[in-house]
Amino acid sequence: MKITPDFFIYLSMVLFSIGLIGVLVRRNLIVIFMFIELMLNAVNLSFIAYSYKLGQVDGQIYVFFVMVLAAVEVAVGLGLIMLIYRNKKSLDVDEINIMKN
Amino acid sequence: MSTKSLIYVSFLPEIILGAFALLIMCVDPFLKKREKVFSTIISIFAIVVAFISNLLFLSRDASLITFNGMIYFDFYSNLLRGLFLLIGFLVSLFAFKYIEREDLFPGEFSSLLLFALIGMDLMAISANLIMTFIGLEILSMSTYILAGFKRKNLKSNESALKYFILGGVSSAILLYGISFLYGFTGTLSYRGIANVLSKGSGFIGSPLLFLGMGMILVGFGFKIALAPFHVWTPDVYEGAPTVVSGFMSVGPKAAGYAALLRIVFQIFPFTLPLWRELFVYSAILTMLIGNLGAIIQKNVKRLLGYSSIAHAGYMLLGIIAADVMGMSGIIFYLFAYLFMNLGAFGVISIFEGKGEKFVTIDDYRGIGFKYPQLTFPLSIFLLSLAGIPLTAGFVGKFVLFGAALMENHMGLVLIAILASLISVYYYLKVIVYMFMKSPIIEGEEIEVRYSGVALFSVLVCAFFVLYLGLFPSYLLNLSKEAVVFLGI
Amino acid sequence: MEILIYIFAILSVLFAINMLIQKKMINVALSLLGCMVSIAVLFIYLYATFVGMLQLIVYAGSVMVLFLIIITLLDPFGKIKYTFTSRLWTFFVSIIGLIFGLLLYVIYGSEKKVEAINSSHFSIKALSDRLFTIYLLPFEVISILILVGIIGSIYFGKKNLTDGDEDENNA
Numbered sequence: 001m002k003i004t005p006d007f008f009i010y011l012s013m014v015l016f017s018i019g020l021i022g023v024l025v026r027r028n029l030i031v032i033f034m035f036i037e038l039m040l041n042a043v044n045l046s047f048i049a050y051s052y053k054l055g056q057v058d059g060q061i062y063v064f065f066v067m068v069l070a071a072v073e074v075a076v077g078l079g080l081i082m083l084i085y086r087n088k089k090s091l092d093v094d095e096i097n098i099m100k101n
Numbered sequence: 102m103s104t105k106s107l108i109y110v111s112f113l114p115e116i117i118l119g120a121f122a123l124l125i126m127c128v129d130p131f132l133k134k135r136e137k138v139f140s141t142i143i144s145i146f147a148i149v150v151a152f153i154s155n156l157l158f159l160s161r162d163a164s165l166i167t168f169n170g171m172i173y174f175d176f177y178s179n180l181l182r183g184l185f186l187l188i189g190f191l192v193s194l195f196a197f198k199y200i201e202r203e204d205l206f207p208g209e210f211s212s213l214l215l216f217a218l219i220g221m222d223l224m225a226i227s228a229n230l231i232m233t234f235i236g237l238e239i240l241s242m243s244t245y246i247l248a249g250f251k252r253k254n255l256k257s258n259e260s261a262l263k264y265f266i267l268g269g270v271s272s273a274i275l276l277y278g279i280s281f282l283y284g285f286t287g288t289l290s291y292r293g294i295a296n297v298l299s300k301g302s303g304f305i306g307s308p309l310l311f312l313g314m315g316m317i318l319v320g321f322g323f324k325i326a327l328a329p330f331h332v333w334t335p336d337v338y339e340g341a342p343t344v345v346s347g348f349m350s351v352g353p354k355a356a357g358y359a360a361l362l363r364i365v366f367q368i369f370p371f372t373l374p375l376w377r378e379l380f381v382y383s384a385i386l387t388m389l390i391g392n393l394g395a396i397i398q399k400n401v402k403r404l405l406g407y408s409s410i411a412h413a414g415y416m417l418l419g420i421i422a423a424d425v426m427g428m429s430g431i432i433f434y435l436f437a438y439l440f441m442n443l444g445a446f447g448v449i450s451i452f453e454g455k456g457e458k459f460v461t462i463d464d465y466r467g468i469g470f471k472y473p474q475l476t477f478p479l480s481i482f483l484l485s486l487a488g489i490p491l492t493a494g495f496v497g498k499f500v501l502f503g504a505a506l507m508e509n510h511m512g513l514v515l516i517a518i519l520a521s522l523i524s525v526y527y528y529l530k531v532i533v534y535m536f537m538k539s540p541i542i543e544g545e546e547i548e549v550r551y552s553g554v555a556l557f558s559v560l561v562c563a564f565f566v567l568y569l570g571l572f573p574s575y576l577l578n579l580s581k582e583a584v585v586f587l588g589i
Numbered sequence: 590m591e592i593l594i595y596i597f598a599i600l601s602v603l604f605a606i607n608m609l610i611q612k613k614m615i616n617v618a619l620s621l622l623g624c625m626v627s628i629a630v631l632f633i634y635l636y637a638t639f640v641g642m643l644q645l646i647v648y649a650g651s652v653m654v655l656f657l658i659i660i661t662l663l664d665p666f667g668k669i670k671y672t673f674t675s676r677l678w679t680f681f682v683s684i685i686g687l688i689f690g691l692l693l694y695v696i697y698g699s700e701k702k703v704e705a706i707n708s709s710h711f712s713i714k715a716l717s718d719r720l721f722t723i724y725l726l727p728f729e730v731i732s733i734l735i736l737v738g739i740i741g742s743i744y745f746g747k748k749n750l751t752d753g754d755e756d757e758n759n760a
Contacts, residue, residue, distance in 0.1 A: 002591075003591055003594060003634075007598070008631060008635065009284070009739075010234060010276060010621070010693065011598050011601070011602070012632075013693070014602055014605075015601065015602065015605055015624075015628075016273075016609070017685050017686075018278060018605040018606065018609060018683055019273070019605070019681055020270070020603075021609065021682060021685050022608060022609055023266070023270055023719050024685075024756050026609075028614065029262070030614055030656065030660060030663075031608075031614060031617050032266060033269075033656075034608065034617055034618065034621050034656065035265075035608070036269045036270060036729070037621065037648070037652065038605060038608065038621060038624065039270070039273040039277075040273055040276070040623070041625060042277070042281055043276045043277050044628070044632075044640075044644070045628055045631065045632075046277065046280040046281075046284070046411075046633075046743055047280045047283065047672045048632050048635050048640065049284075049635060050280060050283055050284035051635075051711075052635040052636060052637075052639070052711075053284065053753060054284070054287045055692030055710055056287060056710065057396075057710055057711055057716050057719055058288075058289070059280075059283060060637050060639070060640045060711070060717060061222060061641075061719055061720050062231055062279075062280075062283070062289070062717055063594075063637070063640050063651070063725060063726050064640070064643070064720070064728075065231060065234070065235060065731055066276060067643060067647050067648070068731050068734060068735060069238055069272070069734065070647075070648070070652065071647055071651065071652060071735075071738070072238075072242060072654050072734055072735060072737070072753065073242075073269055073738075075267070075654070075655065075738045075739070075741070075742040076242060076245065076741040076742050076745070077265055077269070078248065078655055078659045078740050079654070079740070079741060079742040079743075079744075079745030079746045080245075080249060080258070080261055080265060080745050081262075081659065082662070082663075082745065082746060083249070083252055083258060083745045083746075084258045084259075084262060086251065087255055087629075088255060088257060088258075091663065091664065095261070096258075096259055096262065101611065110616065119733065126740075168725070168726040169722065169723045169724075169725070169726070170723070171726045172726070206744070209744050210742060213741075216733055216736070216737050219730075219733060220733075223730065229727075231724075231727055232726070232727055232730075235730055236730075236735065237729055237732055238734055239730075239733055239734050239737060242734060242738060242741065243737050245741070246737070246740065246741040246744060250744075252744075252745065292638060301598075302653065326724065460739045466659070476697065
């Protein structure tokens, strides 16, 4: 017996929520980026599960685009992190925050 | 015209922009330092050519969907594309001197600007959510890089980083919403979703649909800085290079509203009553936070950052009204906002001097009659932002508030008027500092060096602010003609 | 077969939770890798063979390698702060828990119709057919996104090679 697609959608929600918590709670830049990747992975899982549920291949195509986005985000984001580390010698979000009201 | 060539015509301006952006990247490495300006000139040329091709192939009476249901070819696309190209044109004119003064890289700047324009165009013309999403990402990714364009400047780095992290999270949320919508309807084309939703009224109350739409709105709310999701705005605007802040305050906002209008009125027209309440609260919160936050600001860029939050709130009134007048009001306001806000940022970018030294209000003491060619246009922009009659800002607000009033949103309009009265205070403060306070005795004084190009573009902005204030009817008619294609 | 999928599903959640509580960056990265591989297995179970393979190549291959390179370049074994004990943590967890509960309720309340699945719908042929006809324009346009990414990472990453930067140093 096949597992129902709803199971995978629940799973994607769990992963997405963990990703969101991680972004909010963690204070290290690289780790925050990893949690954003986790959120995008959860989105992928949800697309695939719905594509399975609907019997359409379109959902898998959307995942391509999400993957491109994820790869680009990591490339630019890590470049930015390197830049900030060179200038500030820190990866802590709280220490980088210099503009305040 | 044959259908085949029509397909390419519908996408021609974007193709031109992309081709010239690639050309810049090929040419730029071979230029010497003195000749680097050439790439900015190419980008301006590209924008002009794209604008002409947009004008040549208008689609004033038909709405076509080309590229297998990916792109709308109608007057709404044409008008919004014209708006975006104007933004790009003015920003490149301001960037001319700015890039040279701050020792930045014109090649990367202009090609990224052209790519950002492509992204904005895609958001306005797309007929499929995945296309909208790709446009949004191209725009955001270019803007993240532009925000961090001063690599050695810690503030610029931080601004890019904040924008990047919040933008990444918001686009993940947006995507998750899109995936719910896909699961619910089995398609992502605007028309397909609208068809599925119009079939069964039972769908409307479904929480899953509500959730998907809510997440999509959250994603767009981040981009246009609506109230609960506005926190990044002041910091990002303060840290980014001034010309880029100007671009960010009008570009993504205009593109976000363009896409939001299509989404709200082409996909979810049946569910609008559900959303109106939420939009009303968000608008009230946005207007109050933007205006109250701006009062205490000392930094002019930060002040304009808060004020741009407030203006996003005013524009939301048009969506709440949800009729032809409200929506054409949004488009008119986007035009007016483009001229007044870009003009203001342009003048600031001239005044601040090398290394962005003079950006507090105190630096503006007593410069009013020293540089009248710049301070008078700046006063016009600020008065227009405040909504004083005879300026474009007043007409825009008048149309938007009037539209909301006609749909019986009395309290909302009262709050909006109150909020714009508050805004008069902090805009006038800058003008008072310029003209009525005595200049600083000790310390450095603003030393203005500008190029003819920058002055020209400031004057163009000032001219259009006054022109749209005095003769708004032509543009208003055009926007009315455009929003008809949204099918209300 | 199904029991294997349940195991991988649980593994992916465990890896994700492990990401939240690990103190060393390198451990967080490896947990993310584990999570991605588990998700790839789930993709293959859901007839998305090609996408599953891509997941392994793109995420587990290139994205994770990028992360690992950066971590080893910067600070591989340094411990990192996180607000585990603060009130912030409970606040966020309760908020997210609330949202999550709402989500569960929403999904549970929605219709539960599984259509008959024909695996030929999901063949690579069907996928490429759709990708290169209907989704041709997005497929082409997303190359611009990659291009922007390349420009950005080069721009942020390059050292003081150009005259522009030297001037800035002298000033």
